[in-house]
Amino acid sequence: MQISKLLDQVEANAIVLPEFQREYVWKESQAKELMNSLFKQYPIGGLLTWSTENPPEIKNDAIDEEKHGLFEVLLDGQQRLTVLYMLITDDIPPYYQPEDINTDPRDLYFNVDSGEFHFENKMTRDGTEWVPVPDVFAGDISPITIAQEKLGTDHDGFVELSQHYEEQLNQLKKITNFDVPVETLPKSADVHQAIDLFDKINSQGTHLSDAELALAHMSAQWPHIRREMKAKQAQLAEEGFDFNLNFYVKTMIGTLTETMTYENVYDLPRERLESQWEKLAEEDGIFDYVINVLKNEGHIPSSNYINTRDVLIPFIVFLNKKDKQITWEEKREFLRWMYAAMMWTRYSGSSDSTVEHDLSLLDTESPTDHLMQGIRDDRGRIEVQPSDLEGRGKRTRRFYNMVHIVTRAHDPVDWKTGAPLTGSFNLESHHIFPKSKLYDVYDSGKSEDRKIVNEITNRAFLTPETNQNLIKDRLPEDYLPEVIEEHPDALQSQFIPNKPELWRIENYEEFLAKRRQNLADAINDYMDDLQIGTAEDGRENVSDLIEKGENARIEFKETFLYDVYQEQPNKALKAGVAKEIASLANTEGGVVIIGVEDGTKEAKGLERDLNLMSDGKDDFELQLNREINNRLGHMMASAYTEVGFEPVDGEEVCVVWVDATPEPMYFDGEDGEEFYVRSGSSAEPRTIQEAQEYIARHFS
Numbered sequence: 001m002q003i004s005k006l007l008d009q010v011e012a013n014a015i016v017l018p019e020f021q022r023e024y025v026w027k028e029s030q031a032k033e034l035m036n037s038l039f040k041q042y043p044i045g046g047l048l049t050w051s052t053e054n055p056p057e058i059k060n061d062a063i064d065e066e067k068h069g070l071f072e073v074l075l076d077g078q079q080r081l082t083v084l085y086m087l088i089t090d091d092i093p094p095y096y097q098p099e100d101i102n103t104d105p106r107d108l109y110f111n112v113d114s115g116e117f118h119f120e121n122k123m124t125r126d127g128t129e130w131v132p133v134p135d136v137f138a139g140d141i142s143p144i145t146i147a148q149e150k151l152g153t154d155h156d157g158f159v160e161l162s163q164h165y166e167e168q169l170n171q172l173k174k175i176t177n178f179d180v181p182v183e184t185l186p187k188s189a190d191v192h193q194a195i196d197l198f199d200k201i202n203s204q205g206t207h208l209s210d211a212e213l214a215l216a217h218m219s220a221q222w223p224h225i226r227r228e229m230k231a232k233q234a235q236l237a238e239e240g241f242d243f244n245l246n247f248y249v250k251t252m253i254g255t256l257t258e259t260m261t262y263e264n265v266y267d268l269p270r271e272r273l274e275s276q277w278e279k280l281a282e283e284d285g286i287f288d289y290v291i292n293v294l295k296n297e298g299h300i301p302s303s304n305y306i307n308t309r310d311v312l313i314p315f316i317v318f319l320n321k322k323d324k325q326i327t328w329e330e331k332r333e334f335l336r337w338m339y340a341a342m343m344w345t346r347y348s349g350s351s352d353s354t355v356e357h358d359l360s361l362l363d364t365e366s367p368t369d370h371l372m373q374g375i376r377d378d379r380g381r382i383e384v385q386p387s388d389l390e391g392r393g394k395r396t397r398r399f400y401n402m403v404h405i406v407t408r409a410h411d412p413v414d415w416k417t418g419a420p421l422t423g424s425f426n427l428e429s430h431h432i433f434p435k436s437k438l439y440d441v442y443d444s445g446k447s448e449d450r451k452i453v454n455e456i457t458n459r460a461f462l463t464p465e466t467n468q469n470l471i472k473d474r475l476p477e478d479y480l481p482e483v484i485e486e487h488p489d490a491l492q493s494q495f496i497p498n499k500p501e502l503w504r505i506e507n508y509e510e511f512l513a514k515r516r517q518n519l520a521d522a523i524n525d526y527m528d529d530l531q532i533g534t535a536e537d538g539r540e541n542v543s544d545l546i547e548k549g550e551n552a553r554i555e556f557k558e559t560f561l562y563d564v565y566q567e568q569p570n571k572a573l574k575a576g577v578a579k580e581i582a583s584l585a586n587t588e589g590g591v592v593i594i595g596v597e598d599g600t601k602e603a604k605g606l607e608r609d610l611n612l613m614s615d616g617k618d619d620f621e622l623q624l625n626r627e628i629n630n631r632l633g634h635m636m637a638s639a640y641t642e643v644g645f646e647p648v649d650g651e652e653v654c655v656v657w658v659d660a661t662p663e664p665m666y667f668d669g670e671d672g673e674e675f676y677v678r679s680g681s682s683a684e685p686r687t688i689q690e691a692q693e694y695i696a697r698h699f700s
Helices: 003-011 028-039 078-089 122-126 133-137 143-150 158-177 191-203 210-221 225-238 245-257 270-281 286-296 309-321 328-343 351-359 367-379 397-409 447-453 464-471 476-486 505-530 542-548 571-585 616-632 634-639 688-698
Strands: 047-052 071-076 108-111 117-119 130-132 182-185 428-431 459-462 554-557 590-594 641-648 651-658 666-669 672-679 682-686
Touching: 003 078, 003 158, 028 078, 028 108, 028 117, 028 158, 071 078, 078 133, 108 133, 117 122, 122 130, 130 133, 133 158, 143 158, 210 225, 210 245, 210 270, 225 245, 225 270, 225 286, 245 270, 245 309, 245 351, 270 286, 270 309, 286 309, 309 328, 309 351, 328 367, 328 397, 328 505, 351 367, 397 459, 397 505, 428 464, 459 464, 542 554, 542 590, 542 641, 554 571, 571 590, 571 616, 571 634, 571 651, 571 666, 571 672, 571 682, 616 634, 616 641, 616 651, 616 666, 634 641, 672 688, 682 688
Parallel strands: 047 182, 554 590
Antiparallel strands: 047 071, 108 117, 108 130, 428 459, 590 651, 641 651, 666 672, 672 682
């Protein structure tokens, strides 16, 4: 299991430590040697856990009494896991109190040039190339800055040296992806049996995981299945979605059996295995469909935003059951559930049994309602409270990722250039109040103070150039007025309080409190927007959308063909509808409602258009689909739009649901192909160069 996932389980109290275990007793030299081994990619041994529904007394009462199901009791490996948790999260694991840690390893430093580790002393404090290990994992170390201090930017070797430092830092950070073998004893075992089994497992060599064993059985039926999985794994990794082979094995088990019982695939014939893999992995298959939804509708540009891969399995199984024929509403509801499942660590414990339970809900009338109820039963609520963000840093990925997602959804702009940040993978996490200034007030040697300085709520997302060149270590009271003057909506799009008195360092903790509230409200509002109201016939409640008014995903058109000013047909209006559809498809998807006046949001109906057509609504729908087909192509008309008619306030309107497309959608205009994107509440054309830059960011 990956170290990052192990630490997530420790944070969520899914891995707990029994009271009969000894305390943390490792010396500094042992902690240093562990990190040195991981940095050099040496094996560090495995862990032994015990799955039980009735755990023994747990250290520090670090257990969620309301949680039901299996717990993983850590029997062997707690010294290693404790060191990793403290160095990578800069925090103490929940099964310990600060007084339990006699030798704190968080004073370990890393040399970005030599790759050496050493505990803090005068050499590490004064040496330019020595950096605190916890800061490396927090993403707070800039190789460029270190190289500047070492050589200066004008030196011939500056670029090469900064690249070397970056490679060293990346190699250290990659240890979170290091797989540690985990042996799990069944719940029927007692402590004495656990010790006996531990000896036997260690004497038998490397133990296969359930997924690896299932893949071995499937390989016996279809020898090339591993090769096929690795090929798809490499392709999606190139697109930013890097999943291990166990994930692909689980998707096969889930889609073939609708369970997480690995033995169910052992004897399946080759033909069935090949057929199912083709549905999942072919071009425009289920995997590609899911990645498209995540990127273009979920504001998730890479797997770095997904703190547990298992959260994708119910969606994949549902798509398989429906042969990808799901509605726009169903997609949005599944996105909402996935966000909730990631924030509230739905699969942090014995994930296979939880996934299997959730798969059993997919045959219910409203599967996402039942899935959401499972999270409520487990956690008590879905809504995020400001206190959930207090003291949380980047390492708490479940909230950090959600803040990042919601920020991307609000079309942020770069604070220097004003360029849209949507679609860009290369955003840096910027300290709004610079650490260098805060540590004049707070003690960098105290974990509690480091938490305050590095809290999520002191972060914004900017391009590296802006972060390093425009702001540097200036206080917000100095640079935020400049940002507002140049880009008035920049702060609002990142939920930063527009109160200058809160930008002063003496009011820093009041700033954090206000922004916690802003971010919690933004997350909850975003989740609420995904929860679509429905009419009695099961369709989305169009009245609710009209009440919201035009925005980045909702467009009103008063008519389709009838010109209300000239009081006669105007074919240019039909082209205007197609342009709006293209802009939505190129952005995040959405809906075009025809028959609603923009300014007043009044439903005017379709009567004026229908009077111009020979066969009423049938002719209206035929002309609309023909316009989409002619201007945007057959696939847009047949696969990425859905046309319907709805009554609103005594009038009938036409509703066109638009999916985000996996490829750029060009509008066939009078002078050739044109490219439109949704900006605010309108379709905006892009020049050739602007279109190329947008496509590189958004569709890469």
